[in-house]
Amino acid sequence: MVHLSPSRRLRRTPFSDGVEAAGVAAYTVYNHMLLPTVFRSLEEDYRHLKEAVQIWDVACERQVELQGPDAGRLMQWMTPRDLSGIQIGRCAYIPVVDASGGMLNDPVALKLAEDRWWISLADSDLLYWVTGLAHGLRLDVRVTEPDVSPLAVQGPLAEDLAARVFGETVRGIRFFQFRRLDFRGQSLVVARSGYSKQGGFEIYVEGSDLGMTLWTTLMEAGSDLDVRAGCPNGIERIEGGLLSYGNDMTVADSPFDCGLGHFCDALGTVDHVGSKALTRIARDGPARQIRPIEIWGTPVPACDRLWPLSVGGDRVGHVSSAAYSPDFGTNVAIGMVDRAHWEPGTDLGVETSAGFRSAAVRDRFWA
């Protein structure tokens, strides 16, 4: 891969100076921002994430803020997930769909107040869609992108590190809940969440100026815990079945295709922009669905295009993410498989960028 040319369109983050000082080896682009992908090596970063604690610059998870009397109505109009039971202080993973039921994003929503929400975006320009809905429905709500940058603390020692910086109270924050905690006289949203299965927190840094102060404080507080700069790990997230918007799903896929049916209102009583389409898909069942796929043989390269899946020469789906897992000693992958072939144990062929391989549908993700 050649270098990324720096420019104003490719936004740095409040933590980029720290990331670079820590020796970032590779970046990707996410929401027009820099997102580190490798520090030492994918495998070394993976091992360390599972054994210690890492600080992740995930400022690219941009927030869309809804503020005003109609904030709740707009939130519910965007998603098939029933938000009526979501209390202040809770996070909710939500499919966001268009009028055809196609996935526009799969953000984490945070309910800050009855009239105030943040939507912590995956990689698509959802701000335009949300602003458009607000105008089209003539809603009384302000839609903005605030100066808020998430910093994640992930790994088995994350709770110990977070407790040193934010106090013992962090231990009481449950999964997908958040509290406002003091850091240097400023109250920051600290949530137990993050794009790994290793546990940890996400700190929503309000005000870019505070970014490097928090970064440095965490690094110093965790030096004896072997804290390192890290990033979402391409092996670990496939083992855990964490989906990547733009890779594992696009606007061509419904939440049911993505295995996110349990995040959709089961009774079909929630009125949202994709209600009609999703009611039909829920009734008929999806024609294909995301499945864990095991690819046999030696380590496969990174999946930078769809790899066709086949049975007896007929195409039955594709693989969208793959990696060799050191812990499971096999190639772990995420695929989209047609209904007739998605049963666990089904043998498939996959045309990887390094040639044809045998593969199989698994019953569950690895971790």
Ligand code: THG
């Ligand atoms: N944290 C925050 N914002 C984000 C992400 C994040 N925005 C972009 C991206 N990640 C959105 N995608 C996901 C995908 C999976 C999860 C969160 C965001 C996730 N899933 C849990 C799982 O699958 O185990 C379960 C969620 C649940 O049970 O509600 O955490 O990581 N701020």
